[in-house]
Amino acid sequence: MSQPDWNARYSASEFAYGTEPNSFLKQHADLLLDPVLSIAEGEGRNAVFLASKGLRVHAVDNSSVGLAKAAKLAADRKVDITTEVTDLQNFTPEPNAYGGVVSIYAHLPSSIRAKLYPLLVKTMRPGGILILESYSENQRGRGTGGPSDPDLLLTCGKVEKEWVGLETILLQETEREVLEGKFHTGLASVIQYIGKKSS
Template sequence: MSRPDWNARFSESEFAYGTEPNSFLAENANLLTTPVLSIGEGEGRNAVFMATQGLKVHAVDGSSVGLGKAERLAASHGVTFSTEVADLKDFEPQPTTYGGVVSIYAHLPSVVRGKLYPLLVQTLKPGGILILESYSEDQLNRSTGGPRELDRLLTCDKIESELVGLETVLLQEIDREVVEGKFHTGMASVIQFIGRKPV
C-alpha cells in the first residue's frame, strides 16, 4: 500500500480521523503548558481540543487542505490557533519556545526523525512536556491503521535512542482499542510516551 496523498485524503467532506481528540492526549493534556506545538496535526481534532482547554496551539502539517479543515473545525468550536504548512523533514522550530510538544500518529521515516526529534527537544522550555502516541512495529500484524513501512513505526527502544534529553514520565507499548475515524479503527499496537525536559 502506498503512502496516502494527504491533500486527497483530507479533501473528503468527512474527517478522516474523526473530530474527537486522541484519547491518550486527552487523558494527559493537563500536563501541557502553553504554548503547544502540534506536529502532523492534519484536520485539527487535537489542536481544537487543546484550544478548548485554554492552551495556545501552533499546528503544523504538510497538508494545506487538512489545515484548512482544521481552521473550520476550530471556528465551529469557537476557538482559534495558528497553523503552518510545512514538510516535517524541513521544519525547524525555534529553541526554547514551547511548553508542550504533541505528536499523535505522525509516522515519520527514521531519517526525518533523526533530524526533527532533537529539534523538538530543543524547542521545549525547561520543564516542558512532550506527548507522543504512534503505532508500534507490531501494528504491521494488524489491518486497523497506520503505515505499512517498518521504518515509520516505533518501538520503545527507538524512542529512547531518538528522543534524547527528556526525562521519561511514561513509556510503554500496549494493545488498545483505537476509534478515530475510518482510517484508525480497531484493536491496535501503539507506543505511548510522555517526556519532560529537565529544568
C-alpha cells in the first residue's frame, strides 16, 4: 500500500505526531467503555492518554519501533498498556472483547477496511463505542498531513457504508486545526465519527 515506512518514520527520537492525545478523542473519551482497542496506535499518545483515565488499553500497530516508543511513553507516565505488532490486513480480534474501539488517523485501503471494520464491530461488546477521526478526501493537496491516495481517505458516505451494525451518535466532515507533531500540522479537513453497538 502507498503508506510511509512506519518503522523509519518512528525511528527518530522525537515523536512524529507528538505525545499529547488527539483532541477529538480527548473530547469524547468519557464515552468509551473498558477495555479499549486502539488500532494503528503508532507511538502511543492516544493509548497512554486513555490508560491515564483508568482504562485498560490494547494498542496494535504494524510498527515495532512505534510500539516500543509507546511502551516507554507509558512507563514514563506511570501507566500500563498492552501492545501487539500486527498487520491490520491479517488482524482478527477476539469477538465481544472490547467496550471501546479507537481509530485515529488509521488510513487504510478500502480492501483492508472491508475486512477489518466488520471484525472491529464484532469485537465490540453490546453498548460499545467507536471513536474515529480520519482525514477526508477533501484533505488532498492541502499539505497539512495525510495520504494523497483517495482510497486511503474517508468521506461520510464511506463511513455509513463501511461501519455496519453501529448506531451513529456523531458523523461529520469538518475543518479544524490539527496540531499533532510535525506530520499533522495546520488547517485540515477531517471525518469525525462516533458509533455505538446496539445493546
